[in-house]
Amino acid sequence: MRRVCPVTALIAASSTSRLWLTVLGIGLCWGATGPLSKLAVSTGHSAVGITFWNTLLAALILSLTLAVRGRRLPLSARHVRFYLTCGLLGTALPNSLSYTAYAHLPVGIMMMMLSLVPMVTLLLAWPLRLESPSLRRILGLLLGVVGVALIVLPGSSLPDPAKALWILAPLAVALSYSGENIVIAKSDMRDLGPFAMLCGLSWGALGLLTPAMLATQSWFDITAFGPPELAVLGITVLHLVAYAGYIWLIGQAGPVFAAQVGYVVTGTGVLLGMVVLGERYSLWVWAALAVMALGLSLVQPRQSKTVAVAAPGPTP
Numbered sequence: 001m002r003r004v005c006p007v008t009a010l011i012a013a014s015s016t017s018r019l020w021l022t023v024l025g026i027g028l029c030w031g032a033t034g035p036l037s038k039l040a041v042s043t044g045h046s047a048v049g050i051t052f053w054n055t056l057l058a059a060l061i062l063s064l065t066l067a068v069r070g071r072r073l074p075l076s077a078r079h080v081r082f083y084l085t086c087g088l089l090g091t092a093l094p095n096s097l098s099y100t101a102y103a104h105l106p107v108g109i110m111m112m113m114l115s116l117v118p119m120v121t122l123l124l125a126w127p128l129r130l131e132s133p134s135l136r137r138i139l140g141l142l143l144g145v146v147g148v149a150l151i152v153l154p155g156s157s158l159p160d161p162a163k164a165l166w167i168l169a170p171l172a173v174a175l176s177y178s179g180e181n182i183v184i185a186k187s188d189m190r191d192l193g194p195f196a197m198l199c200g201l202s203w204g205a206l207g208l209l210t211p212a213m214l215a216t217q218s219w220f221d222i223t224a225f226g227p228p229e230l231a232v233l234g235i236t237v238l239h240l241v242a243y244a245g246y247i248w249l250i251g252q253a254g255p256v257f258a259a260q261v262g263y264v265v266t267g268t269g270v271l272l273g274m275v276v277l278g279e280r281y282s283l284w285v286w287a288a289l290a291v292m293a294l295g296l297s298l299v300q301p302r303q304s305k306t307v308a309v310a311a312p313g314p315t316p
Contacts, residue, residue: 027264029242034107034269039231046218047099062199087204090180094173101169111269113170120178140298147292
């Protein structure tokens with residue numbers, strides 16, 4: 001019988017614990033952006049204006065990071081088209097919709113709906129033959145549909161049943177993020193690392209958001225440093241920290257293990273909504289959360305086949 005060296009076993013256990021702690025930390029960072037998003041829209045700041053500031057700050061920080069590392073952002077026509085497309089699908093459109101929806105829906109419901117991104121991505125990937133359908137994954141998608149139905153259909157699921165129509169907003173956000181995932185998976189951008197990619201699409205989104213912000217008069221002074229403005233700054237920092245950790249986690253443990261972050265993001269958002277904002281959910285919502293979690297576990301690939309690097313729980 002082969003004996004395992006105690007030191008080797010201790011190192012392996014320590015490494016595994018570190019990976020799970022990283023999953024927890026990343027999930028907490030992304031999950032915390034939910035209540036902060038609710039705070040950011042609490043005083044009437046425009047969703048487009050908030051998204052503009054998030055994106056500008058992220059673009060500046062990422063550009064500085066690339067400069068310190070001696071990297072230059074590729075700016076060929078092919079790259080610029082990619083930045084604009086992913087900037088629209090991955091930042092400008094979904095983040096603006098998310099902030100709009102946060103003004104009408106509980107944080108926990110928003111986090112649950114945004115967790116559907118892997119399911120929607122899979123649905124888009126099948127016709128393009130990026131993924132193969134299976135009975136297990138089809139069942140996972142059906143459970144996702146059941147989860148949404150449990151939130152929308154029972155009259156007691158939402159604090160105000162009249163706002164059930166706003167569920168379409170996070171569903172559109174999930175569709176937009178999924179479209180970005182498909183574009184990344186199909187694009188031949190091997191010369192772009194994950195940080196350069198995020199930097200490029202941030203500048204691409206900024207190019208789309210700036211005229212929209214000016215046209216809608218959505219500008220607000222971020223230096224006022226009131227609670228909403230500080231929330232916007234906090235969202236940006238938490239997202240970048242979580243994204244950096246997520247990239248590290250993929251490199252250390254692979255994308256399938258890293259995808260477990262999504263469960264922590266959703267759970268954190270739901271719990272923080274209860275603790276910080278006093279949100280309370282009906283039994284229908286808890287049932288929907290359980291059904292969605294089971295569906296996501298069935299949809300997750302056993303082995304990753306794509307090159308896309310995207311957050312498991314998209315946040316503004």
